[in-house]
Amino acid sequence: MDRLTLSHIDEGLDSSEVAELCFLCRDVVTRRRLENDAKDLFMRLEEKGLLQNDAFLRQLLYTIHRADLLRVLETDSRPPEETDASPVLSDYRKTLYSIYNGFTTENFEKLKFLLNDELGRRQMELSKTPLDVFAEMEKSALLSDTDVRLLHKALQECDQQLAITLEEYTQSIGSTSIYPHMYILHTYYYTLTHNPRGLCVVFNNEIFTGTNLSNRKGTQKDADTLTEVFTRLGFQVEIHDNCTAEQMKKEINDLGRINFTNHDALVVCVLSHGEKGCVFGTDGGKVLLKELTNPFTSGRASTLAGKPKLFFIQACQGEEYQKGYYPSSREDEKQNKGALQSDASIPDEAVPVPERADFLIGMATVEEFKSFRNTVTGSIYIQELCKQLTIAARRQEMDDILTVLTRVNREVSKGEYLSHKQMPQPNYTLTKKLVLKFV
Incomplete structure (x- = not known):
């Protein structure tokens, strides 16, 4: 390249811009030979054959926003040269x-x-x-x-x-290995960048006064474990204790009106009694599952559109007991047998869980059946969920939430509870993989 042209460009650069150019060239010029001097930099680029045409220098000047110096190159009397091997700024x-x-x-x-x-x-x-x-x-x-x-x-x-x-x-660059210990930020993964990641709202119903529903001893253990795990996963946790059905609906609808622009995800956990298609407030009133999820659909909560919305429901979905067909260890069950209870009530008309984009509804049990809770150590499902979330968050592998829930299914299904079985059930319309790691 013409030395006079390079001299004109050198004269137009201040010291900070020269330092910027040297940084941009660190991949192509030996670092110890960069002295933050434009003439010296141009000599090093010439030695590397990077100034045989003006393509690389144009990229440099364009990157540092010096359009005026690009015009200096255009005044060069020689026609611009291009080759298939023109170097590219990374x-x-x-x-x-x-x-x-x-x-x-x-x-x-x-x-x-x-x-x-x-x-x-x-x-x-x-x-x-x-x-x-x-x-x-x-x-x-x-x-x-x-x-x-x-x-x-x-x-x-x-x-x-x-x-x-x-x-x-x-x-x-399509990388799937840049964040091996945190989370993958990739086209097919939900992006988690905000701190906090979003809200984790827990409805913890324990005392059911004036109803035919028993108090749910052990649920506080679930609430404490959820708080610990989701806090470590980067969420801001909010607990609502002993809400009536109307209070639950109000809190959910108020939550749906929040601006979620600075949130990456939403988690809602419900710890209560329930039956097929609904959960109960502490007054015995019903909250349909669709009433929990509808406020967060794309049409009603636009700032959550395209973001994962996770619901974990610890409640029975019917009165039936599941039979066991596989032998399993009964040592823990015998020790705590008297402490196991179910979160069931009188069965009623079913309400289907609506399908919405980017939703995941993790149910403690399949429809028609009971789920179990230990009055000392917490519910079988929530405790196993938190255990598997913790294991996945610590692993180098990028286990997504569906992989985690499959492990929960496997572990819960192995046990026997009051001589019966429990089978959790996730339903989802997620469109990407969701990986949760500790922050």
């Missing part, structure tokens, strides 16, 4: 540059604070811009084009939009 570098441009002074200081333990105080003091921090992370093997986990975690605390920019990069 999407990884362009993404990091875009993130750098989005930083405020406040967020930059927060980034340095968050990464201080990993990079060290001295490196943080020497880092004057986010690009310097990125470079230090690369030197310490904490950041690369295939591993952006640490940076993403920090960006989640600094600026959610910048975190999304990084996620879009992972999606564009």
Whole structure:
């Protein structure tokens, strides 16, 4: 390329822009040879054969938003040259540059604070811009084009939009291994980026005064376990104790009117008595399953459209007992047999669970049958659900929620409860995989 043209471009760049160009070229020029000098950078690019035509330099100037200097290239009397082997500036570098441009002074200081333990105080003091921090992370093997986990975690605390920019990069390269210990941000996976992830609302009905329904001893253990697990999964947990049917409906309808823009998911857990197609308030009033889910359909809660909505129902769905056909250990059952109860009531007309996009309804039992609860340790279903969610959240493998619920089905179905069986049943209209990891 014409040296006079390069000289004109050099004169038009300030020191910060030269530093930006050097960062963008870290993949193609030996890092120790980059001295934040434009003339030196151009010489290194020439040595690498990257200035045989102006394609690569055009990409660099376009990325740093110097359209005026692009016009300098257009004044070159020679026609622009292109070859099939024209070098391309990596999407990884362009993404990091875009993130750098989005930083405020406040967020930059927060980034340095968050990464201080990993990079060290001295490196943080020497880092004057986010690009310097990125470079230090690369030197310490904490950041690369295939591993952006640490940076993403920090960006989640600094600026959610910048975190999304990084996620879009992972999606564009179709990666399924960038987040092996957290969660995959991929086209076929629900995106979980906000902190908190969303709400987990628990209706915990224990005392049924003035009804023919017994009090549900042990349900507080379920509420406590759900609170612990979903808090660790990044959700804000809200507990509603001993609600009548009308109170439950009001809380659900109020919840449906929330702006969920900054939420990635919704979880609703109902711990109560029930029968086919409904659960009960503490006054014995019915809440149909569709009354729990309808406020969150795409038409009524547009800010939840395309986001997973999970409902876990610990309640009986009928009066029938399931027979057991497989031998199993009875040691635990014999020890706690007197503590097992069922969450059943008088059967009534069935109400089907509506099918809606991105819903999952996890039922403690199949229709027509009872579910069981230990008055000391909590319900069989909720305790196994929380156990399997915890196991999956700790595993390196990316177990999605349906895999988790299949394990719950398997483990619950193995046991015998008051000489009977229990078979949970998930129903879903999820359109992507949902992976829940501890934050």
